[in-house]
Amino acid sequence: MSSSVQHAAIIGAGPTGLMAAEVLAQGGASITVYDAMPSAGRKFLMAGRGGLNLTHSEPLPQFLARYREAMPHLKIAIEAFPPQALCDWSEALGQETFIGSSGRVFPKAFKASPLLRAWLRRLDSMGARLALRHRWTGWDEQGRLRFETPGGPLAVESCATVLALGGASWPRLGSDGTWTETLAAEGVKISPLRPANSGFTVAWSGIFRDRFEGQPLKGVALTFGAHTQRGEAIVTRTGIEGGAIYALSAELREAIMISGQATLHIALRPDLEQTELIARLSEPRGKQSLSNFLRKAVGLSPVAIGLLQEAAKASGASLASMSPADLAHLINAVPIELNGIAPIARAISTAGGIVFDELDADFMIRRLPGVFVAGEMLDWEAPTGGYLLQASFATGVAAGRGALTWLERKI
Known part of the structure; x- marks a missing residue:
């Protein structure tokens, strides 16, 4: 079964994928966000269960240093969408933020659910389509995206694809790391996934x-x-x-x-x-x-x-x-x-992932033209305190902009 041509496909309905979707929709692209789970943002909701720590208020040079060896690769994306931009974005969704005593930034509602609901409503109003229970399994012989769905196999053509499938922590929430085998089979170099922020x-x-x-x-x-x-x-x-x-x-x-x-x-x-x-x-x-x-x-x-x-x-x-x-x-x-x-399934986040040498400046995988990647799929790690979500949002913005530029070139 084959669907009609999609201008852009975003695979993964966590914060990284949804942010890429928003950038593409704002740029006028027709998009569908695919996710294997029955609902969007499951790990995002889990992260906000004890208080959604969106980002951190410390000065940007110190903030960037938290990313250690990956800092040079993430610097441009975070500078283009810094902590203040994330706070402004949240407030535009009706979720004002505040700075806690530790310098961490939270929405005043403290939970993730009000922010996610407002975000999904805005994406829907922008024409973004959400296709749930769609598990991505790679590409077919014609280069179409393959999905396993409740209705059977599905093949989708896309002019641009953003992969935002997360790492391998908390797999029951959707990020199980199985994408590593799919991309490794395409020759993409991947640093082994390891527990980060773990016990x-x-x-x-x-x-x-x-x-x-x-x-x-x-x-x-x-x-x-x-x-x-x-x-x-x-x-x-x-x-x-x-x-x-x-x-x-x-x-x-x-x-x-x-x-x-x-x-x-x-x-x-x-x-x-x-x-x-x-x-x-x-x-x-x-x-x-x-x-x-x-x-x-x-x-x-x-x-x-x-x-x-x-x-x-x-x-x-x-x-x-x-x-x-x-x-x-x-x-x-x-x-x-x-x-x-402690097992990676219980870690807060994941180290390892697609090495940055595989990407161009727009977060496109060089050997897979038109395929962009962001978030925890990339080879970086950071401590808790807002740094994980900030980089996930910022690379989602960067990959979305890269995909939008790619689509504009194809017109």
């Missing part, structure tokens, strides 16, 4: 795991090599995750991939100097239990004390036998051995 596995003792699963370590400082991150970590049944862990996940992941393990150090009271800690720990304990003493003298939570006990047992020592100086050192340098990376 890590730790061989906790049964007692610690059962008692402290789900408990947060608040106000800690995590150090790995030359990198230190303040924030919060959460003990999981199989290991550790949380914002501060995610910020170090790239370095931790690479170390584990090379050597099979990585030792993370946690400062439980990073604002207390060593001398102050020693002084507090040198006070008479009296009849207090050690746990109660540590809670009162140093302000440690039960999970923090449990973590100290885990570390002491691993070293063959006991907390009770430690001198105040040794205990003070341990409190602000608790070693945690990470022995694995």
